[in-house]
Amino acid sequence: MSADFFYTVEVIINGLMTGVMYSLVALGFVLIFKASGVFNYAQGVMALFAAMTLVGIQTGQVPFAHLINTIFGTHLHKFGWEVPTLLAILLALGVMILFAFIVERYILKHLVNQDPIILFMATIGLAYFMEGFGDLMWGSEIKNLDVGLPQGGNIWLENATSDWADGFYGFYLDNLDMWATAIAVVLVASLIVFSNYTKTGRALRAVADDNQAALSVGISLRTIWVIVWSLAGFVALVAGIMWGAKSGVQFSLSLIALKALPVLMLGGFTSIPGAIVGGMIIGVGEKLFEFAVGPYIGGATENWFAYVLALLFLVFRPQGLFGEKIIERV
Amino acid sequence: MNATAESYVTEDGRTIGAPVMEVKNITLKFGGVTAISNISFDIREGEIRAIIGPNGAGKSSMLNVINGFYHPQEGEIWFHGEKRKPMKPYQIAQQGIARTFQNIALFKGMSTLDNIMTGRFTHMKTNMLKQAIWKGPAEREESLNRDIVEHVIDFLEIQAIRKTPVGRLPYGLQKRVELGRALAAQPKLLLLDEPMAGMNVEEKEDMSRFILDVNDEFGTTIALIEHDMGVVMDISDRVVVLDYGKKIGDGTPDEVRNNQDVIDAYLGVAHD
Ligand SMILES: Nc1ncnc2c1ncn2[C@@H]1O[C@H](COP(=O)(O)OP(=O)(O)O)[C@@H](O)[C@H]1O
Ligand SMILES: [Mg+2]
Numbered sequence: 068m069s070a071d072f073f074y075t076v077e078v079i080i081n082g083l084m085t086g087v088m089y090s091l092v093a094l095g096f097v098l099i100f101k102a103s104g105v106f107n108y109a110q111g112v113m114a115l116f117a118a119m120t121l122v123g124i125q126t127g128q129v130p131f132a133h134l135i136n137t138i139f140g141t142h143l144h145k146f147g148w149e150v151p152t153l154l155a156i157l158l159a160l161g162v163m164i165l166f167a168f169i170v171e172r173y174i175l176k177h178l179v180n181q182d183p184i185i186l187f188m189a190t191i192g193l194a195y196f197m198e199g200f201g202d203l204m205w206g207s208e209i210k211n212l213d214v215g216l217p218q219g220g221n222i223w224l225e226n227a228t229s230d231w232a233d234g235f236y237g238f239y240l241d242n243l244d245m246w247a248t249a250i251a252v253v254l255v256a257s258l259i260v261f262s263n264y265t266k267t268g269r270a271l272r273a274v275a276d277d278n279q280a281a282l283s284v285g286i287s288l289r290t291i292w293v294i295v296w297s298l299a300g301f302v303a304l305v306a307g308i309m310w311g312a313k314s315g316v317q318f319s320l321s322l323i324a325l326k327a328l329p330v331l332m333l334g335g336f337t338s339i340p341g342a343i344v345g346g347m348i349i350g351v352g353e354k355l356f357e358f359a360v361g362p363y364i365g366g367a368t369e370n371w372f373a374y375v376l377a378l379l380f381l382v383f384r385p386q387g388l389f390g391e392k393i394i395e396r397v
Numbered sequence: 398m399n400a401t402a403e404s405y406v407t408e409d410g411r412t413i414g415a416p417v418m419e420v421k422n423i424t425l426k427f428g429g430v431t432a433i434s435n436i437s438f439d440i441r442e443g444e445i446r447a448i449i450g451p452n453g454a455g456k457s458s459m460l461n462v463i464n465g466f467y468h469p470q471e472g473e474i475w476f477h478g479e480k481r482k483p484m485k486p487y488q489i490a491q492q493g494i495a496r497t498f499q500n501i502a503l504f505k506g507m508s509t510l511d512n513i514m515t516g517r518f519t520h521m522k523t524n525m526l527k528q529a530i531w532k533g534p535a536e537r538e539e540s541l542n543r544d545i546v547e548h549v550i551d552f553l554e555i556q557a558i559r560k561t562p563v564g565r566l567p568y569g570l571q572k573r574v575e576l577g578r579a580l581a582a583q584p585k586l587l588l589l590d591e592p593m594a595g596m597n598v599e600e601k602e603d604m605s606r607f608i609l610d611v612n613d614e615f616g617t618t619i620a621l622i623e624h625d626m627g628v629v630m631d632i633s634d635r636v637v638v639l640d641y642g643k644k645i646g647d648g649t650p651d652e653v654r655n656n657q658d659v660i661d662a663y664l665g666v667a668h669d
Contacts, residue, residue, distance in 0.1 A: 266521045273504050273515050280502035283464065285490030285519035286576065 068337040070235035073228075077238050079351055084244045086253040088309060088349020090321050090341060093330040095302040100336045101275035102295040103175070108253040111324025113163070113300060116201040118307030118316045122212050123205040125155040130204045143207045151215050151370035156304070158215070163300030171292045179288075196323070205316075212311040219241040247309040254305055255343055262269050262339065267294060267390065275337070329377035335387025349373045404442075407634060413475055414442030415478075417586055418463065423472035424504040425458055432458040433469065434642040440586065445612050446620045447629045449637035449653075451662065457499055458620045459639070460588045464496050465489040467558035476535050477585075489517045493585035497575045497592060498651070499622075509574050513549055516581030549577045553607060569600040572635060573607070587611070589621040593628060601625065605632050630654065638662070 082122035092110065099107045108115075117197045123130065127146040135143055139292055150158070223241050229237035272293045273281040282288060310320050326349075334345025354374040382388075401601050404414045414437035425433040426512050433455045440446045448456045461467040463474065465486040474481045481574065495516070504512050517617075521538065550556055553573050558566060563574050572592060579587055592608065594603045609632055629636060630650040638646035638659050645658040653659055 156543075268520070269515060270518065272507065273518075274505035276506050277502050279466070279498065281497075281503060281515075282466070282577075283490060283496050283502070284515050284582065285487045287487040289487065346505040 068232055070232045073232055073235045073238070075355075075358070078239070080240065081244070082102040082351030082354030083347055084240075084248045084350070084388065085099035086347035087255075087343075088249045088323075088346070089250045089308070089330045089349055090255065090329040090343045090346025091302060091306050091309075092120060093334065093346055094258065095299045095306070095335075096324075096327055096331055096341065097336060097339055097342045098258075098295050098299050098302065101217050102271055103186075103192060103274075103292055104183050105175075106183070106336070108187065108190040108324075109197060109298065109301065110303060110327070112194045112197045112201075113166075113303035114164075114307035114310065114323060115308075115316070115321040116197050116319065117159055117163055117206045117300065117304035118212060119201050121155055121159040121214075121304065121308065122210045122311070122316055123149050124158050125152060128205060133206060156214070156246055156308070158303055164297045167293050167300055169298050171289060173321055175292050176289065178196065189238035194321075198318075203205035210316040212308065212309075212316050214308055214312055216246045216312060218312075219243075221245065243309075243313055247313075250309070254302070258276065259339060263323060271295065297362060299364050303323075320361070323351075326373065329373035332389075333380050333388060335389055338387065339387040341389040349376065352376050401432045406526075406662065410482040411443060411613065413634060416440065416475075417442045417477060418620070419475040420459070420463065421463060421475065422475070423459075423469045425462060425467055425469040430632045433462065433639075436639070436642075436644045437472075438644065438647055440618060440620050441617055441635075442618055443612070443616050444618060445608065446618075447633035447636045448620060448622045448639065449624070449626070449629055449636060453641075455638040455642040456639055457590055460590050460620070460622065462646050463489075463586075464494055464588060473664050490582070493519075493582075494588065495579035495582040495584035495586075496581050496588035497590060498573070499590040499594065501568075501571050501575055503563045503571055503575055506562060508560050509555060510550070510559045510564055512574055513546050513577045513581045516549075516578040517546065519582060527642075528648040530635065531535070531593075536589075545583070546581055549580045552580070552610070553577050569596050570645070572596070572600075572604070576607065580617075583615075587616065587619045589624050591624065591625060593625060601628060606641075608632060638654065665667065 092114065095113070096107060099105055099110075118352045122128075127134070127148045127150065129143045129146060132143045135141060148190045170193065173192065175186075178186055178189060219242055220239050225237035225239055227237070229235070231237070260268075262271055270281070270291060271294065273284070273286060274288060278288065281291075306323065307316070307320065310323055314320075330345040330349050332344060332345075333348060334341025334343070353369045354378075356372050357366065357368045404412055411529060419437075420439075421437045423433050423436050426429065436455075436459070443546060450456055458467060462469050465484050465488070468483055476494075485494050504515065507515075520542065524628040536606065550559060553576065555570065555573060555577065563571055566574065576589070579589075589608070593604050603626075604627055608619060608621065612619055621633070633650060635648060635663060636646070636650055636653045637644060638653055638656070640658075640662040645662055646653045648656070648658040
């Protein structure tokens with residue numbers, strides 16, 4: 068087999084790995100949309116906030132240091148300790164769960180039975196609030212996130228495969244990408260197991276299907292909302308860690324949410340398998356397109372390809388990959 | 398003890414006990430509309446209690462008050478001889494009140510089996526952590542729940558559609574699955590909102606038989622709303638009649654049939 072073949076394979080593998088990350092972000096949206104019909108505009112900012120919180124805890128930053136210093140004329144910045152990574156991740160998860168409680172208690176509870184557009188607006192408000200609150204709490208400078216995962220190309224793999232074809236120098240895959248993929252796969256698998264085989268998972272699916280019926284069999288909507296927002300917070304944390312470790316914790320991290328949109332258009336807003344397969348298709352599609360067509364049209368196709376693909380898809384299958392065909396009753 | 402608290406035996410030999418559910422002076426308003434106006438009645442242990450009345454009389458609203466979807470402005474609800482505090486529907490379900498809906502509310506994406514399984518929700522005690530760490534109790538509980546669900550499926554004769562997503566089932570079968578979900582909860586009080594609406598004669602006969610059998614075999618107390626007077630007179634022990642949010646009759650089918658207010662309401666109001 069020729070070098071070209073292996074290079075194409077490399078592009079596909081890279082696409083799949085990127086795709087899994089897109090799926091992860093998209094999953095955050097799907098979880099909340101399924102259970103409460105809310106398109107959570109704040110999902111990207113949640114990832115940013117989670118990553119900032121993790122860095123802050125890890126490096127022993129004093130929360131609200133700037134605010135405290137301004138008011139009291141102090142010069143606090145760090146506690147002077149470092150928190151081990153695993154513990155810091157658990158604490159950051161705790162913060163995201165607390166956040167879920169607050170969202171339910173102070174926002175969702177008051178918006179029961181409102182139109183989806185009202186809830187959507189509320190999440191826009193939430194997104195901007197969180198963005199400002201995150202800056203206030205942890206500072207707005209770009210932060211470096213190191214959770215101890217290996218970075219850079221995997222030399223071993225490159226060497227091991229370098230003699231597979233003439234003119235092929237071996238697969239070049241990024242260590243961090245591979246780890247991120249492995250973790251995302253485990254996470255997605257556990258979400259599926261959770262939703263299919265546990266009592267709470269069944270309750271989640273029930274609520275997603277019919278609120279009234281769910282209430283009548285003894286399911287508490289408010290508890291379910293806290294659980295889905297906690298899950299979405301958890302997914303946001305994982306996405307925040309992966310993306311943050313790759314390109315630093317900064318505002319642009321919240322824009323990964325934009326990458327999830329085409330995935331949702333493709334996979335449908337209510338389908339977990341849709342989010343996964345949609346992510347892969349977008350990931351592989353954009354990498355292959357850039358590899359094969361990019362050089363002829365000036366490159367940087369990855370910025371827009373996903374949207375065009377999703378739009379084409381919308382025209383032919385508006386219900387998404389796994390959605391049921393929508394037939395209007397007349 | 399007053400006269401209404403005594404138990405009695407029906408013609409067909411079933412024992413009807415003391416009141417399980419008592420609604421007292423319930424008034425429910427939606428803005429300017431008074432859906433229920435100062436209504437009181439009771440539902441006794443082991444009986445089939447029908448609620449009838451023309452469209453818009455407030456029947457569904459009454460069930461919604463009993464299962465906690467609506468909160469009345471005035472009145473009291475007594476369950477098992479205790480006054481009930483204002484509660485959420487899920488808490489009321491946990492107390493043993495199950496229901497079906499006038500417009501079927503099933504989990505359309507799930508199979509018949511899974512739908513009926515959700516009826517077991519209030520009986521699932523083992524939490525997730527335990528499920529993950531200690532398989533034993535969780536598995537025992539799961540298999541007990543499965544046995545009960547299978548029993549319900551056999552009872553309702555719906556083995557053939559166990560795995561079918563309920564969204565694809567014809568209307569009559571969906572109604573039956575919804576009854577199955579409520580039965581799986583092994584409720585102390587079962588509320589049925591027009592269980593036979595939109596059914597053909599044969600389906601109605603089946604449903605009547607199921608309702609009678611549930612009551613007979615499990616001793617389940619049932620309150621049901623029904624339009625078909627023939628069916629109501631056939632299967633219920635006592636009937637309460639509502640009209641424009643007011644109670645205009647209460648008693649055995651014969652008593653109600655001969656009540657002048659009831660006759661007027663039914664002759665005066667054209668209904669479907
Ligand atoms: N959620 C609601 N909001 C406003 N009005 C309602 C609501 N539910 C019922 N009603 C009103 O209460 C009255 C009784 O309705 P309902 O209990 O559904 O009657 P029935 O079941 O006897 O046909 C009707 O006038 C209806 O419009
Ligand atoms: Mg009704």
